[in-house]
Amino acid sequence: MDQKTTIYDIAKKLDITAATVSRALNNNPKISEATRKLVLETAAKMNYKQNRLAQSLRSGKSNNVGVIVPRIDVNFFSSVIRGIEEELHPEGYHVIICQTHEDEKREIENITTLMNAQVDGILMSISNMSKENDPVIKHVVDKNVPLIFFDRKKKMDGVSSVTIDDFEGGYLATKNLIDAGCTRIAHFSGDRSLEIYENRFKGYEQALKDFGLEWNPDYVIQTKSNVDAGRNAVTKLLSLPNPPNAIFSSSDFAALGAIQELKENGIKIPEDFCVFGFGNEPFTRFLELSISSVDQSPLEMGRMAAKVFLEQISNTDNIKIEKKVVLKPELQIRKSSTR
Amino acid sequence: MDQKTTIYDIAKKLDITAATVSRALNNNPKISEATRKLVLETAAKMNYKQNRLAQSLRSGKSNNVGVIVPRIDVNFFSSVIRGIEEELHPEGYHVIICQTHEDEKREIENITTLMNAQVDGILMSISNMSKENDPVIKHVVDKNVPLIFFDRKKKMDGVSSVTIDDFEGGYLATKNLIDAGCTRIAHFSGDRSLEIYENRFKGYEQALKDFGLEWNPDYVIQTKSNVDAGRNAVTKLLSLPNPPNAIFSSSDFAALGAIQELKENGIKIPEDFCVFGFGNEPFTRFLELSISSVDQSPLEMGRMAAKVFLEQISNTDNIKIEKKVVLKPELQIRKSSTR
């Protein structure tokens, strides 16, 4: 039987009106205990299922939130999503997943279709800093749909964000290398037009300055977040007249590549060379030469982003809240930087 | 401006009827080019956005599918989801994520709320074999909502599934160990009430039989899928009067734990002991002693599951299709089993 039972069906059976049924189902206070009980019972008996679509259309609330990430099969993002889902599930929200593959066209498209689907909020990590998506983001804000950036954000009025303190992460990681006795510290930066990478770089720079280490532009290399990029960058570094003896990498994957290449060049880690990563990817602690890394507490970040959304959605005043949450990064110090 | 423009607004402005606007917007063939163009233009000018909720209520199609997994922050599952999303996105579907944490209560609850949300289909990997969820699954099938199991499935009428050939995976992995010269091969099985683990076990058993190796019940240990479980299981194995010299583990994590424990006991891998994992988790290839593993092609599995859904949804006849797709497992042979 493909038939749906509606509140009308149960109203008819009980010879009352659909409105009453609706009220009973929604625990409306002004309804007699007797009818409520009766309605609930027959609803169960008739296997009645609420149609949330109709409810949503009526109320203007879909009880869905959209989450937009570059790709879902990256541990950091899937962990954030897990945090979001766990926080929002008890509140009756469903999480809709969208991937951008770092493509702003798809980012824009995703935002648009989510808006068309009447999501109650959008949580996203932006792909890059192109201005192209500004209008559509502005549109979301204008429509009073809560928008929360996590990790990779953009400065925009009316948009809240949850990030970690990347500057401090970079600073502390670099300081750890300095404490380990490293004197010539290189840095693998990501795309520095993104705040997160720029801030990690700045933290690195500040630590060098604070501890009186020389700042060498040749030591800063922009890499992608993958193993090969790390290997190539190391090759470049080793060809310098005065090669470094440590790397703070903005990416765990690049850090791994660096370690592989260093080993192949007969360089001993951590004795002769230390490496610090960023992201605390699961593999960093599984390696025999475990990699020190900055943890971004993605689960917490997801939970927090969800909480900010819930706050925003329950804000009945017409005031726009713009909340900036900054989580503390936590160092995971492992073998690659311990001596 | 929080105002939504509806087709009525644009109808009024153009002094035509909403139905015409709707038709123009939906590229209905019987509409004049002139009006279509006019409508499209003013729609754009008025910043009209389609309300998919209303459309859905009307059509009975939400354009959402639900995906239920134990947890999303496991590489296998997030990769499957990526595959699903990538296949379904071009078709205009959104993917709603639900996690069960291996808890059948939550599994049932998730199915129910997804049904209430009028999803057009459900793709899921079941948590365990308890019969508790049978009625609600049956309900999905009865309502003619396509249901597709991936990886962890249950035998149920009217439900399609996409899995890999776990038997063959187990068989080939074991054969690889035998080919490497291992003679006493142990097996870490998961919860064998789940088909996937039972089949991996059977493949292992068959390979032993086919190649004339002794079958020893003490060599088969049920482990959870984590590092510590693997360590403990090895401890047990090493205390046997005649310990094994190889392990085929149904879990990469347990395989890793096994390797760690073996090393600490001074056992050389792969020289004295070989290990084969299952799942091809990213870390298996990053380790210096890389771990051989059976790849489950999760991306492909997700794509396939999505395709089966699309097939099912476009099936206008009232015939129930039940499609069973079985993907070939692929061995990734690495250092831990090569000598």
Added chain:
DNA sequence: CTGTTAGCGCTTTCAC
């Protein structure tokens, strides 16, 4: 080719 009408399933005033 376009207008009229009805209705998807639900909630929410406004009466009584």
Added chain:
DNA sequence: GTGAAAGCGCTAACAG
């Protein structure tokens, strides 16, 4: 406490 009626935004059948 309950009923009547309207409407969320859209589409499809039926006319013309």
